[in-house]
Amino acid sequence: MTIENVTPDLASEGTGVAGSPHPLPSRDTCEKVLEKMLLVRRFEERAGEMYAKAKIGGFLHLCIGEEATIVGATQALRDTDYLMSTYREHGQALARGTPSAEVMAELFGKATGCSGGRGGSMHLFDMKRRFLGGYGIVGGNLPLAAGVALASDYTGTDDATLCMFGDGATNQGTFGETMNFAALWSLPVVFMVINNQFGMGTALERHSAVTDLSQKSAGFGVPGARCDGMDLLDVHACVSTALEKARGDRVPQLVEAVTYRYRGHSMADPEEYRTKEEVEKWLGRDPIAAFSKRVVEEGVLGEEEVKRLDEDAMRAVDEAVKFADESPFPDLSSLYDDIYVIGDQVRRPYWSTDLRSPDTHRGEEERQAGEVAHELAELGSLHEPETDEQQREARARGEGG
Ligand SMILES: Cc1ncc(C[n+]2csc(CCOP(=O)(O)OP(=O)(O)O)c2C)c(N)n1
Numbered sequence: 001m002t003i004e005n006v007t008p009d010l011a012s013e014g015t016g017v018a019g020s021p022h023p024l025p026s027r028d029t030c031e032k033v034l035e036k037m038l039l040v041r042r043f044e045e046r047a048g049e050m051y052a053k054a055k056i057g058g059f060l061h062l063c064i065g066e067e068a069t070i071v072g073a074t075q076a077l078r079d080t081d082y083l084m085s086t087y088r089e090h091g092q093a094l095a096r097g098t099p100s101a102e103v104m105a106e107l108f109g110k111a112t113g114c115s116g117g118r119g120g121s122m123h124l125f126d127m128k129r130r131f132l133g134g135y136g137i138v139g140g141n142l143p144l145a146a147g148v149a150l151a152s153d154y155t156g157t158d159d160a161t162l163c164m165f166g167d168g169a170t171n172q173g174t175f176g177e178t179m180n181f182a183a184l185w186s187l188p189v190v191f192m193v194i195n196n197q198f199g200m201g202t203a204l205e206r207h208s209a210v211t212d213l214s215q216k217s218a219g220f221g222v223p224g225a226r227c228d229g230m231d232l233l234d235v236h237a238c239v240s241t242a243l244e245k246a247r248g249d250r251v252p253q254l255v256e257a258v259t260y261r262y263r264g265h266s267m268a269d270p271e272e273y274r275t276k277e278e279v280e281k282w283l284g285r286d287p288i289a290a291f292s293k294r295v296v297e298e299g300v301l302g303e304e305e306v307k308r309l310d311e312d313a314m315r316a317v318d319e320a321v322k323f324a325d326e327s328p329f330p331d332l333s334s335l336y337d338d339i340y341v342i343g344d345q346v347r348r349p350y351w352s353t354d355l356r357s358p359d360t361h362r363g364e365e366e367r368q369a370g371e372v373a374h375e376l377a378e379l380g381s382l383h384e385p386e387t388d389e390q391q392r393e394a395r396a397r398g399e400g401g
Contacts (some may be wrong), residue, residue, distance in 0.1 A: 020294070022233035030295050033075060033232055034306065037067040037288050038313040040091040043100055044263075046317045047090065047107055047121075051267050055325070056107045060121050061088040065262040068287030069194055071095050072235030073162065073257070076243055082130045082148050082161040084141045087122035088194075088261075089134050092164065098126045104320035110327035117330045118338070138199075139172030141165060142191065146182050149189035149252075160188040160247040162239070168199025170216050171208055179254070183221030186250035190242045191217065193254065194229065196261040201273040214256040222252050229259030230287045260285075 024030055044062040051060045063070060066088075074095040077083060085092040093103050098114050106113025107121050115125045115134070123134040132148065135141040145163030152159040169175060170193055182189050193213050197204050205211055214224035223245075227238035235257050242253035260282040264271045295301045 020228075020231045020233050022231075022237055024233070024295065024298055024300055027300050029075075030300050031305070031309065033071050034288070034291060034295065034301070035309050035313065036071045036095050037232070037291065038310050039100060039316060040067045040070060040094050041288055042310070042313040042317045043090060043094060043103070043320070046321060047104070048263070048267065050104075050107070050321065050324075056121065057109065058120050058122070059087070060107070060267045061265065062263045062267075063088050063091040063261065065260045065282065065287070066194060066196060066229065067091060068232040068291065069229040069235050069257040069259045070164075072232040073164070073192060073239040073255075075236050076239040077162060078159075080130065080157075080159050081243070082132055082145075082152070082159060083164070084132045084145045084148070084161065085134060085164045086138070086141060086166060086169070087134070087136050088166070089124055089164075090121070093124045093126060093131055093134075096126065096129045096131045098124070098129060098131060100316050100320040101323040102126075104317075105324040105327050108324040108327070109329060110324055111330040111334075112323070112327040116334075116338075139165065139169040139174040142169070142172075142174045142178040143181070145189055145191070146178050146185075146187055149182065149187035150185060152188055153185070153250075158247060160190065160243050162190050162192060162243070164192045164194055166199060167193055167195040167197070167204050167213060168202070168207060169193070170213050171199075175216070176220060179217045179220035179222045179252075182252040187252050188246045188250060189252045190239065190246050191222070191252070191254045192239065193256045195256050195258050196229075197259075198261070198265065198273070200265045201269070201271075203273065212256075214254060217254040222254050224254035224256065226256045226258065229257030230285045230290065232287060232291055259287075 025033075041064060044064045047056065047060060048062055050056050070091040074083065074092065077096075083092060083096055090103055090107070093114065094100060102112065102114040103124060105111075106115050106117065106119060106124055109117045109120055111117045113119070115123055119125060119134060122136045125131065125133045132144075133141070135144070141163055142165065145161050149161040152161065179191070181187075182191075195204065195213055199207050208216075210216055212226065214226040217224050225238055225242065228234040238255050238257075242255050245251050246253050262279060262283065263269075292306045296303050296306060
């Protein structure tokens with residue numbers, strides 16, 4: 001794989017494993033970024049185990065292999081900048097600083113999770129750290145990121161938005177629409193495509209006619225650059241430059257990070273679309289192993305220190321699992337908390353959220369209704385029309401939303 005168009009001013013005389021052209025940063029920074037990458041790796045491994053033990057339900061998408069891309073990019077952000085991601089976003093939340101216990105608890109669906117147990121793996125959210133999710137719709141976060149950038153611009157702040165998505169998302173209509181809009185309105189946003197070579201089980205060259213994804217936005221007025229997603233320093237340099245241009249010159253940018261996911265698309269992936277040899281080849285470029293080797297070789301950190309950082313990461317993840325396991329599930333009475341449409345805005349708001357019985361419900365007031373509400377909720381879907389036809393009939397009778 002060649003990384004032809006890494007921005008030329010990023011090159012320097014640094015010597016490195018994995019062919020990185022960038023010198024190592026300070027000792028503290030090396031320690032910090034390695035600590036973060038190790039935390040993401042160990043967290044994801046344990047999340048996979050917890051899924052196998054049925055502690056985690058729904059879907060689970062792991063980012064093992066993409067750690068340098070995630071940590072390198074997020075390190076380029078200011079605290080006041082916004083970050084948006086996809087359903088493969090545990091690493092982004094951790095790198096942004098959301099405590100691992102809160103992320104694991106969210107995966108477990110617990111009330112102590114960063115989204116109150118309502119989002120799960122695909123919908124992590126942490127407003128305090130300006131991490132705006134966590135989206136399940138491929139390409140759905142792009143226009144939202146442009147909206148956030150527009151808000152920053154409109155309110156006269158200096159904040160920028162970094163929006164991450166997969167290679168598959170570059171084929172969505174939202175990609176072109178958002179690029180055009182962002183360029184037209186000079187928005188402070190950096191779009192970052194994490195090219196991990198696959199959209200589910202479809203290889204890049206089978207789903208995209210243009211495989212240098214950094215070129216896909218130029219025709220819309222958004223310049224692109226490509227970086228080595230297995231090299232933390234290259235990612236950091238490339239995203240830093242892009243953020244500077246987006247923030248300072250008000251020219252939105254696209255960055256493509258070329259990387260690889262070592263695990264399947266999600267936990268239910270038999271991985272029949274790739275060979276073990278191919279995975280092995282990319283394992284030879286493991287971003288954490290390469291960075292660890294280099295910091296030791298250049299005498300920045302000792303082997304023992306690297307080992308200790310890894311042990312710390314494992315301990316933090318153990319504690320996160322314990323915290324998640326011991327945390328309570330959200331109370332049934334919180335069922336209507338944070339519901340979007342409530343009160344007098346609509347005549348019968350209940351139908352938009354509640355199909356539990358043919359009768360109208362008390363909505364928010366249910367919290368005061370005690371046991372009856374709990375019984376109703378537990379009976380739940382028993383009252384829900386079962387088939388499409390039944391649902392249509394129920395609606396015709398005026399009973400459905
Ligand atoms: C609009 C939409 N279409 C289809 C899907 C089903 N889907 C889920 S993940 C995925 C693949 C996306 O691949 P990519 O954008 O490369 O991201 P990656 O999973 O590799 O991180 C698809 C098609 C979806 N979630 N949303």
